[in-house]
Amino acid sequence: MIRVAIVDDHPIVRAGMRTVLNTADDITVVAEGTRGADALSLTAAHRPDVLILDVNLPDVNGVEVTRQLRAQKISTAILILTVHNDAQTIFGLLESGATGYVVKDDALETLVNAVRAVARGESWLSPTVARQVVARATSHAQTPKGSEDASGLEPLPLTPRELEVLRLLAQGLDNTAIAARLVVTTRTVQNHVSAIYDKLGVASRTQAALIAIQHGLVQVPHTGKPDDAT
Numbered sequence: 642m643i644r645v646a647i648v649d650d651h652p653i654v655r656a657g658m659r660t661v662l663n664t665a666d667d668i669t670v671v672a673e674g675t676r677g678a679d680a681l682s683l684t685a686a687h688r689p690d691v692l693i694l695d696v697n698l699p700d701v702n703g704v705e706v707t708r709q710l711r712a713q714k715i716s717t718a719i720l721i722l723t724v725h726n727d728a729q730t731i732f733g734l735l736e737s738g739a740t741g742y743v744v745k746d747d748a749l750e751t752l753v754n755a756v757r758a759v760a761r762g763e764s765w766l767s768p769t770v771a772r773q774v775v776a777r778a779t780s781h782a783q784t785p786k787g788s789e790d791a792s793g794l795e796p797l798p799l800t801p802r803e804l805e806v807l808r809l810l811a812q813g814l815d816n817t818a819i820a821a822r823l824v825v826t827t828r829t830v831q832n833h834v835s836a837i838y839d840k841l842g843v844a845s846r847t848q849a850a851l852i853a854i855q856h857g858l859v860q861v862p863h864t865g866k867p868d869d870a871t
Contacts, residue, residue: 677701
């Protein structure tokens with residue numbers, strides 16, 4: 642079972658999410674809260690697989706909550722749920738270590754799939770958010786092709802195999818699919834992903850994928866529809 646905690650200060654929103662998630666056989670809601678402090682205490686107490694976190698909370702905002710949880714090395718995937726799709730909020734949260742970002746306009750329709758994806762270690766971005774992520778990443782990749790790294794950025798400190806794993810990760814493949822593609826074990830892929838995170842200084846697949854896009858390792862269509870909801 643995927644264990645989920647919900648922190649949102651709107652009772653109707655929480656009730657709607659709880660109802661949707663409880664329809665899934667593989668998801669259970671283990672805790673609910675209304676404040677940033679609740680997010681911190683409930684995550685520490687219950688260690689849920691996924692924390693669904695609203696950005697605008699009465700005490701501590703979602704960006705600060707995300708930073709604090711990541712600083713504590715808590716492995717819970719953080720799925721942001723908000724009405725905001727402005728660049729400052731989006732990138733502040735993603736750079737703080739959020740695993741997914743769901744805009745409330747499409748939240749209930751996609752919430753179950755989003756929870757499953759981030760619980761698997763993948764990323765999930767609403768289409769409007771994905772458009773901005775891709776636009777920002779590719780805007781830094783318009784560089785001469787004769788350089789050692791086609792992006793014009795410093796070459797990534799990764800082995801050839803790690804670069805291959807990063808490329809597939811950025812295309813939206815989960816660890817099992819990457820293992821099948823490379824004909825290795827899932828544990829081997831997990832080790833490569835951990836090494837990639839350490840070398841790049843990132844905490845999520847979203848952040849790693851952004852770097853892959855910036856360095857021209859993967860081409861992402863400007864459709865606003867992320868492959869495999871990544």
